[in-house]
Amino acid sequence: MSIEALARPDVVAMKAYSSARKEAPGEGVLLNANEAPWSLLRGSDWEARLNRYPDPQPQKLVDRLAGLYGVPAEQVLVTRGSDEGIDLLTRVFCRAGQDAVLHCPPTFGMYRIAAQTQGAELVAVPRKAEDGFRLDGQALLDTLWANRRVRLVFLTSPNNPTGDVIEPAYLEELLEQTRDRAVVVVDEAYAEFCAHPSASALLPRFENLVVLRTLSKAWAAAGLRCGVVLARPALIALLQRVIAPYPLASPVIALALRMLEDDVLERQQELLRQVAVNKLALLRVLEGRRGLVSIIPGEANFVLVRTDLADALLAFCASRGVILRGFPSDPLLRGHIRITVGSADDIDSLARVLDEWEKLA
């Protein structure tokens, strides 16, 4: 079965918008896009060309990202953060009122938002709270067989906010079982923080696999809004039908290319080493604290703690300028706080606030 058979028939039938920059290269006497004849800014290359629409998928950036993630360039789509990838996938594969999105809460909240925005049913297979929020693999497979409307399965590895990774053997089984029925998305936003291989190695075998990567976390560039969808070319082509004509702004393209140069790569490796060291320091700071019931360290750049006093602790920390993440409206995460691994100074600040908090008891 082709991937088109899983997509919305109206998207498959739709003729894609052809932007001026797609139809003709951005060189020569350019009178085809109603642009101004010159830029009002001087300086860098992109400033001098700001009057021109950017390349929708700059080949140089696509090639660099393909090299970084070890896939052919035809398997790469660059997006405005992985948030955009999640949105595109939901719009392409889910018919409003007919198809469903499956997710495994507690997990990243944008899968729900994308499903609800699209009018798709949201099917939840909750993680096992009693088992450190592990994925309930069997329940997921059972749900898929019971609910034929599921077209998209969102998995996150490492998961946010529980930090656990998906087992490769399980992923393969899931991909096998969903081959003609659903697209499995493995969101690897935090993959660089752990040593596990990327699911992208399975792309040659599975047409229904999508891997999401981002420069927001381990590349320290959340402000850039640059995400990457990795998938087989037929699936990428479907996403291309609904993506905005120019998803990446010129300064974003220039900065993303800069990010991927060798000297920045070295700094990125150093950042990853530091985050690993700081994570151990953070865990030491948290150990044995008043009211702390458990700590889930996970494999990403954050830890999840359970405490009897979540609301009071969050408010106390915030009053001292240390902002942690609570989940007041999520019943699965009641009593939990997520703490990002910050700099050594950030961890010292947190330690001081926690000392103060304990003295008040």
Ligand SMILES: Cc1ncc(COP(=O)(O)O)c(C=O)c1O
């Ligand atoms: C699992 C997960 N996926 C995706 C994102 C969003 O990434 P981006 O900044 O690339 O949109 C986040 C952000 O927190 C996340 O936790």
